[in-house]
Amino acid sequence: MTVRTRRAVFLLAAAVLAAVLAWAFGGLPHFGASRPSSGLTLNQLAVPQRHITDVVTAVNFDYRGFDTLGEEFIFFAAVLGTALILRPKLAERPGHVADYATGRAVPPTSDAVRVIGLGLTPPTVVFGLYVIAHGHLTPGGGFQGGVVVATAVLLIYLAGEFEDLHGLYTEVALERAEAIGAAGYVGVGLLGLAAGGVFLQNVLPLGQTGSVFSAGVVPLINLSVGLEITAGLVLLLTNFLHQVIVLRPGARSAPTALPPRV
Amino acid sequence: MSFLPYAVAIWLFVVGLYGIVTSRNLLHQIISLSVLQASTYVLLLAIGFRRGAAAPVFADIPANRAAVDPIVQALSLTDVVVGATVTALLLAIAVQLHKRTGSLDPEALRRWPEGRETEDGARGLSDGRATHGWRPPTG
């Protein structure tokens, strides 16, 4: 069907969909209405049961820790898939490493960007590690803190060149770090099994509410998730940057892996 | 007026879907997908909201203070990070697809690789770097 027909059919279907959804959501309780739910019960229970003050982190890594394990591995698989898809092909070769812009000369990195980038990197790293470590006390956790630390690496790239990242890490080390993070989560779960309970049971001493070493295994899980998210995002960034900055379309003399489709 | 959050969620869903259906550029489609995902976060958090309640973090408020539902927040939180990573995967696919075919137009890519014609003769956007000999047809 033509694009115009498709648009008309879609608008009709969208109107029906919106009407059905509006009717369905009309049956929901009013926005903000107070009604009992399991989540509100958890609010009462989490602090005395687990000595944890951030109930969202408690739900993520303690009460519903198994679901978060699955989410973490979705992340792992997506990074793996991206690295696979962006791998250098036979017809591509590493070229001269230089930033470029289409159609104009690339200006050198200005001093302001350099100073601000380098000046903001250590506070960003510290803030990211703080968010990871205090995930069970205040809003934060492995997911958010991991992305913040990965942003610090991005700042280094913005302030400098792509080669500066090469001096910071190797891709193999990143892959190992990500694997350690992912395996660490499973390892903490197996700790629960080894201590005679169920998988991912909170078996470490719960400590005092409000101190950093509280809530049992949750800080450990936070650390391993933070490591995995950081390493995974930096890997993602490196793959994309490698594609853009390093790889050049090679000459057609190299045979490609698939026969041409004409 | 208390239906507004749900209405915004429905609107974001429909708008994101419209962007995907009528898009002529793969990257535009992928970003519209992220708008679609945002509608689910808005819906979940609107369901969990309680008027007059605080955030479910008891670090500085008494533990018997009313707080909003933490379970929907736990769902949305991991979903945001993981959804962005899946978007990165889609972007990688789009980049490689462009390298192989020279086109980002879903209409033109409908004819790849078998070479069958579509009714409206959609044209592709090529910057002249097609590989493997396939070029999106012009006209």
Add this chain to the structure above:
Amino acid sequence: MSALEITILLFVGAGGTCVVATRDPLRQAMVASLFGILLGILFFVLQAPDVALSEIVVGAVALPLMILLSLAKIRGGPR
């Protein structure tokens, strides 16, 4: 509903519309970054600081970055 909630919900709805209405991916990346910040503010108003932190960090930084990198690759490099 308070005026703040109504305002931020309307802004989010308008922001989503703008993201889809912007057809050029380069401009769309910037609008998507702004949309991420608006969503973060909405989540904060809905008493969800964890989700707001996540959305701001991801939707305003990581996602537009990857879109820009894909665009840089697609727009072509040095021949």
